[in-house]
Amino acid sequence: MRFMLLFSRQGKLRLQKWYMATLMQIVLARKPKMCSFLEWRDLKIVYKRYASLYFCCAIEEQDNELITLEVIHRFVELLDKYFGSVCELDIIFNFEKAYFILDEFLMGGEIQDTSKKSVLKAIEQSDLLQESNHSGIILFSH
Amino acid sequence: MGSSEMCRDLAGEVEKLLKTSNSYLRKKVGVLHTSVVLLTEMCERSPDMLAHFRKLVPQLVRILKNLIMSGYSPEHDVSGISDPFLQVRILRLLRILGKSDDDSSEAMNDILAQVATNTETSKNVGNAILYETVLTIMDIKSESGLRVSRFLLNNDKNIRYVALTSLLKTVQTDHNAVQRHRSTIVDCLKDLDVSIKRRAMELSFALVNGNNIRGMMKELLYFLDSCDPEFKADCASGVFLAAEKYAPSKRWHIDTIMRVLTTAGSYVRDDSVPNLIQLITNSVEMHAYTVQRLYKALLDDISQQPLVQVASWCIGEYGDLLVSGQCEEEEPIQVTEDEVLDVLEGLLVSNLSTPVTRGYALTAIMKLSTRFSSVNRIKKVVSIYGSSIDVELQQRAVEYNALFKKYDHMRPALLERMPIMEKTSTNGPTEIVQTNGETEPSVVETKHLPPVTQSTNQVDQTALKNNGLKIDFTFERANPNPNVAVITIHASNLTEADMTDFVFQAAVPKTFQLQLLSPSSNVVPALNQGTVTQVIRVLNSQKQQLRMRIKLTYTLKGSPVQDLAEVNNFPPQSWQ
Numbered sequence: 001m002r003f004m005l006l007f008s009r010q011g012k013l014r015l016q017k018w019y020m021a022t023l024m025q026i027v028l029a030r031k032p033k034m035c036s037f038l039e040w041r042d043l044k045i046v047y048k049r050y051a052s053l054y055f056c057c058a059i060e061e062q063d064n065e066l067i068t069l070e071v072i073h074r075f076v077e078l079l080d081k082y083f084g085s086v087c088e089l090d091i092i093f094n095f096e097k098a099y100f101i102l103d104e105f106l107m108g109g110e111i112q113d114t115s116k117k118s119v120l121k122a123i124e125q126s127d128l129l130q131e132s133n134h135s136g137i138i139l140f141s142h
Numbered sequence: 143m144g145s146s147e148m149c150r151d152l153a154g155e156v157e158k159l160l161k162t163s164n165s166y167l168r169k170k171v172g173v174l175h176t177s178v179v180l181l182t183e184m185c186e187r188s189p190d191m192l193a194h195f196r197k198l199v200p201q202l203v204r205i206l207k208n209l210i211m212s213g214y215s216p217e218h219d220v221s222g223i224s225d226p227f228l229q230v231r232i233l234r235l236l237r238i239l240g241k242s243d244d245d246s247s248e249a250m251n252d253i254l255a256q257v258a259t260n261t262e263t264s265k266n267v268g269n270a271i272l273y274e275t276v277l278t279i280m281d282i283k284s285e286s287g288l289r290v291s292r293f294l295l296n297n298d299k300n301i302r303y304v305a306l307t308s309l310l311k312t313v314q315t316d317h318n319a320v321q322r323h324r325s326t327i328v329d330c331l332k333d334l335d336v337s338i339k340r341r342a343m344e345l346s347f348a349l350v351n352g353n354n355i356r357g358m359m360k361e362l363l364y365f366l367d368s369c370d371p372e373f374k375a376d377c378a379s380g381v382f383l384a385a386e387k388y389a390p391s392k393r394w395h396i397d398t399i400m401r402v403l404t405t406a407g408s409y410v411r412d413d414s415v416p417n418l419i420q421l422i423t424n425s426v427e428m429h430a431y432t433v434q435r436l437y438k439a440l441l442d443d444i445s446q447q448p449l450v451q452v453a454s455w456c457i458g459e460y461g462d463l464l465v466s467g468q469c470e471e472e473e474p475i476q477v478t479e480d481e482v483l484d485v486l487e488g489l490l491v492s493n494l495s496t497p498v499t500r501g502y503a504l505t506a507i508m509k510l511s512t513r514f515s516s517v518n519r520i521k522k523v524v525s526i527y528g529s530s531i532d533v534e535l536q537q538r539a540v541e542y543n544a545l546f547k548k549y550d551h552m553r554p555a556l557l558e559r560m561p562i563m564e565k566t567s568t569n570g571p572t573e574i575v576q577t578n579g580e581t582e583p584s585v586v587e588t589k590h591l592p593p594v595t596q597s598t599n600q601v602d603q604t605a606l607k608n609n610g611l612k613i614d615f616t617f618e619r620a621n622p623n624p625n626v627a628v629i630t631i632h633a634s635n636l637t638e639a640d641m642t643d644f645v646f647q648a649a650v651p652k653t654f655q656l657q658l659l660s661p662s663s664n665v666v667p668a669l670n671q672g673t674v675t676q677v678i679r680v681l682n683s684q685k686q687q688l689r690m691r692i693k694l695t696y697t698l699k700g701s702p703v704q705d706l707a708e709v710n711n712f713p714p715q716s717w718q
């Protein structure tokens with residue numbers, strides 16, 4: 001996988017790893033019944049729409065498009081599990097958490113761990129670490 | 143994902159991991175996944191690694207089997223399929239390992255068949271695995287047939303797209319198998335989805351052959367009518383190529399071209415125009431039909447430049463056939479010379495015409511001066527454009543004006559019908575070609591052709607020997623057309639003085655066609671110091687005995703000389 005974008009129907013980019021502008025317009029122009037794949041430059045673009053957000057991945061020639069759809073779905077499931085019934089606002093306000101989850105799930109464009117549980121566990125652990133840091137600081141300022 | 147040294151170091155570790163992870167499948171799946179990914183990368187980059195890791199194929203097969211058979215594991219599961227991500231990655235690694243290796247391919251055959259048949263395809267995830275399996279089956283040396291047909295008929299758009307893509311890959315190697323799906327592919331042309339339409343179009347062109355050309359072309363032309371502009375150029379080019387290769391008849395070919403020009407005329411590539419003109423020229427019996435159809439098309443619409451250019455060229459060449467109502471293929475239309483000239487002049491003044499198109503129109507009008515009787519009207523038009531702002535048009539008009547005035551004697555020969563063009567000519571039709579004098583119009587038409595390519599037999603004959611002038615003939619057979627005899631005349635001068643303004647002319651009976659190329663020189667040097675050569679090409683389609691009347695004119699010591707001769711005793715090899 002080369003990059004992944006998340007953007008809204010109004011064309012606002014919510015999440016991005018490596019960013020390209022024209023691509024958004026092409027994907028937004030697609031009608032709902034169309035297939036989820038298109039070709040762009042020398043890459044294949046796989047996208048899926050969840051409510052008001054488009055999840056868009058660019059994969060290479062030899063990658064499997066259908067499994068990429070599953071990858072997107074797995075990521076959405078992870079977000080859902082973490083935020084509890086995730087919506088666009090969650091991602092807007094907690095974008096750094098969304099990035100963390102993405103980084104735990106994918107590295108260098110490849111899946112790191114196929115187990116939902118372990119990814120979420122890793123996030124939980126890093127959350128705890130963060131909170132303990134924060135509380136440390138608050139104590140200190142008093 | 144790590145340097146090459148690290149990979150080499152890790153290779154041993156990874157091997158061990160794969161062997162042991164069998165027992166710790168559930169806990170170490172994460173590691174298993176990453177190690178498979180790592181292995182894939184390594185094998186892709188290094189053939190040595192690839193050879194080294196081939197021995198892992200049995201292990202991988204075993205792991206895959208366990209995945210399929212194993213019970214439910216909620217954290218790795220997607221819609222009832224255990225860890226599809228891992229399955230897909232293993233399949234991909236197997237593909238790389240099995241490619242061009244018989245033993246490995248053999249070892250994985252069973253599991254591939256098992257995955258292909260057992261995978262539930264009601265959901266996308268099942269199809270994802272099936273897709274990867276199909277790719278692997280196709281890449282390795284496997285006997286399994288194409289599983290793609292299941293995909294093509296699926297209702298899901300994504301699946302159909304993927305099926306079309308894999309068919310496109312296979313069509314090179316296993317053409318017949320893909321032909322079976324032709325009707326489904328053609329249906330996909332009507333799909334609303336742009337990506338699917340494009341794939342279907344590419345596949346359709348790859349599948350066209352002599353047997354299905356009529357049916358396929360009907361579908362493709364319909365597609366051309368209704369498709370988005372982004373497709374039209376590619377589709378038009380594809381149609382032209384396919385038509386050229388597999389056209390069942392000349393009439394069909396011309397009709398197909400007309401259809402493309404009228405429906406997608408403005409999207410046709412620029413180089414199609416000369417190619418089409420060459421094609422039309424060579425379809426001799428269709429000239430009247432073609433010019434009539436093109437004329438009618440012009441009456442409807444003059445905005446599509448390629449169509450207008452081809453039409454102008456044809457009217458210029460075959461305008462006489464148009465007004466004489468000679469069309470056999472369809473009802474001939476009644477049109478007068480003035481009407482035709484109106485149309486062409488209309489092109490000259492229209493804002494829709496590009497400069498190139500205007501050039502075509504002006505040349506066409508000029509050519510009609512030898513085919514129509516309304517020469518005065520044409521003279522007027524040409525003289526007006528002598529002061530055109532467009533330099534190209536101006537130059538043409540000025541040259542044509544000169545043709546009317548000073549070189550009027552050359553005009554008929556210069557503006558004669560274009561000859562049949564051989565395919566080897568590089569730039570398509572050439573414009574007006576220099577002729578060499580006139581011939582007796584009652585007997586012969588002179589034309590010009592590109593030079594002879596090869597020759598076979600060489601025979602000599604002396605045609606004339608008179609007053610110190612000797613004319614010899616040498617004969618060759620032109621390839622590829624065996625009906626064309628190529629005669630080279632050699633003129634030699636045995637007198638003491640040069641023969642200047644030397645002109646050779648020839649006439650043949652009506653059943654022959656004669657073409658005269660330019661002579662090597664107009665001066666035959668005295669005392670046999672050199673010869674003037676000139677090439678004559680005679681088309682003898684009825685294989686009759688060749689006869690020729692020749693006429694020589696030259697100036698010797700200030701006085702003009704004329705000599706006539708009839709040549710009847712041509713050697714049989716020259717015309718049989």
